[in-house]
Amino acid sequence: GEDVEQSLFLSVREGDSSVINCTYTDSSSTYLYWYKQEPGAGLQLLTYIFSNMDMKQDQRLTVLLNKKDKHLSLRIADTQTGDSAIYFCAEAPNNNDMRFGAGTRLTVKP
């Protein structure tokens, strides 16, 4: 995922907020995505944001998009141990194949 960059690790305490950041390079994606992958499991679409939006909220999830800086973030409120997983940021340049970041491994400590 050289075009999409994420920090590799994030550790938070249960009940705190988690913020996972991502930068991307191609501005042609109609949507930008967050996927969650638990150990040995598939990629679960968590949420996505239309490229013309600045923010999207979905229950405990808040996505912020700064199109000028090509920066995307995912905030998880009241983080739970079940949120421990790898979170992938993804873009789809020209609405073709999806490019993923390397994934951020979120560890939630009790």
Place this chain on the structure above:
Amino acid sequence: AAGVIQSPRHLIKEKRETATLKCYPIPRHDTVYWYQQGPGQDPQFLISFYEKMQSDKGSIPDRFSAQQFSDYHSELNMSSLELGDSALYFCASTIGGGDSPLHFGNGTRLTVT
């Protein structure tokens, strides 16, 4: 809600053997993507199909081929398997046109020994 179905869930093959992975998209989805995820890696795009025609090609080796059938399911055929082909293979489906997100299956874990 129906999801993307992949089979088999796990597959163990020896070097130089062949393997066929199957993907059944969400009903009414006409576009299928195949991705390969190596250990500790992010998913890498292999190939995609829209309305049974190849629409885009990524880092798919020449030893691999794929097709999409009239019922929109897709198969990834892998020949002359190498140890480095051991990975998780994901299929994703969407509605063509670029306005819908990709929905992924749970993947097939291929182990080549």
